[in-house]
Amino acid sequence: MAIRLTTAVDGAIRAHGRETFPHECCGAMLGKDGVVTEAFKLPNTTEEGPRRRFLVRPDDYRVAEKRAREAGLELLGFYHSHPDHPARPSQYDLDHAWPFFSYVIVSVMAGEDKLLTSWRLKDDRSAFDEETVTNGD
């Protein structure tokens, strides 16, 4: 499995992570055929403290699907940042993951964006598989 981010999308996700640091950012990834062409910022509405959590509410999820439909794109997944934590999915990520989606995580250490990784839920929900991320237009 692999996912490709356009240069603009890669830059936008990283910038969003720096912008919300020390809190987590989140957003939807829209595109086609495994290529993300748009990073769509979403509000982080968690009440558990945005330093460690993100939550996209159903209404915002609907907005993201609508946006994809209108643009003739697919909703390929979601991205979020891990402030001061490595770009690896947590147990919490796993417990809350949806199948099929790509989950992109960008690690933001002391305000600087670092490693960006992408993950997909295994069919039996037991773990994530890391997928290759490529950049380029």
Add this chain to the structure above:
Amino acid sequence: MATKILIPTPLRPFTDKLDAVEIDGSNIGELLSNLTTKYGGLKQHLYSADGKLRSFVNIYVNDDDIRYLQKDKTPLKAGDTVSIIPSVAGGAPAITEALPELSGDEIKRYSRHLIMPEVGVEGQRKLKAAKVLCIGAGGLGSPAAMYLAAAGVGTLGIVDFDVVDFSNLQRQIIHGTPDVGRAKLASAKDRLNALNPNVHIETYEAALSSENALRLFAPYDVILDGTDNFPTRYLVNDACVLTGKPNAYGSIFRFEGQASVFATKEGPCYRCLYPEPPPPGLVPSCAEGGVFGVLPGIIGVIQATETIKLILGAGEPLIGRFLIYDALRMRFRELKLRKDADCPVCGTHPTVTKLIDYEQFCGVAPHQVAAAAAAPTSTDALTSKELKAELDRGDAVVIVDVREPQEYQINRLPGSILIPLGDLPKRYVELDPNANIVTQCKSGMRSAKAQDFLRSKGFTRVRNLTGGVLGWIDQVDPSQPKY
């Protein structure tokens, strides 16, 4: 009766790629049961192992969430559309997950914590997982670090670059008499390891600065401010706001202490209270003004208490409250603090978005102390040796000691006149403006201010004694005690 169900993108692989399916059912429970029977792959994504709908699966009938209707008993009528709508959640590893286990020894050690519901095994594991950074291993850092280590905070970082001095021992109880002359970090680490070998101690031999603060703070959960000067205090505050880490704040002077918790998401920060620092020199340091030795014990332990409460999520934290303690009158007062929407660092439109030059911000010339110690020109200053030579020659020199009377009782230069710096504006008239005056204090800082003041009043021959009375004792009269 068939009801239309809208399928979200991630579940379409399980419904033959259909974005909508028609399923029979008179209520939601029946409908979803029939859905997952027909499309078996959906079940594990919609339901957890115990058969409940997963928390991030939202079922809507038309525009209403079934949580606010009759849940799975919600009836369906002709023409209803049911939507399965994901909440997308996730996040970095949280405190509640992957908490470290307690060893048998730790269970014994922390047993008085474990039997209290506010801590318990989970709370103790939170403490073990927690990382606290103490800025300074001095008066406040000593008791705070010792109680945090004893309480089982898993990782304690300490930032300090000082060496243990005899004058520290009256209050900095982490250090002992045999430690005088050792690095404070080495001494503190030994003491904490002896107290609780389960605690991991990280030491950083550095002065906290705008260059290193964000990097040093990054791995920690709570920052404990045990600093003794305004530039570092503003630096700690701003770095806490910028990194989103709470600041367990304390400060001490003479018999009075202050404590609060700053820079939490919802609460105020130090700048909401004091947007600007006081003019340099207005507020004396503990080295100049003294400090009651027990005071940092009280305040540092309050900081440790608040730190532990933040980690546990227990009780009412000292957020938005400013505690003032007066040891002489034995009274605690509490001021209410509000988060200032116009705060330059934590307000809605912050103007401080990265760390600045805090010495400049506080009006302290960088390396002022070093400059004062450097050899100044002969019209501005003189050393104790030079002063001794002039006195031996019989020159008419008026030595003005600008310290406090208590300090004057400990040691003094022969023939000096005592006029405390604060009294100088009303007492300078006692001095002859044409006399050959030498101003003097403990180490040369206050007397430099006195020199400036006298010159502003038209005194022509005022020199400052470099190194103050301490220099005099070192260079001329070792028989007198130092403080």
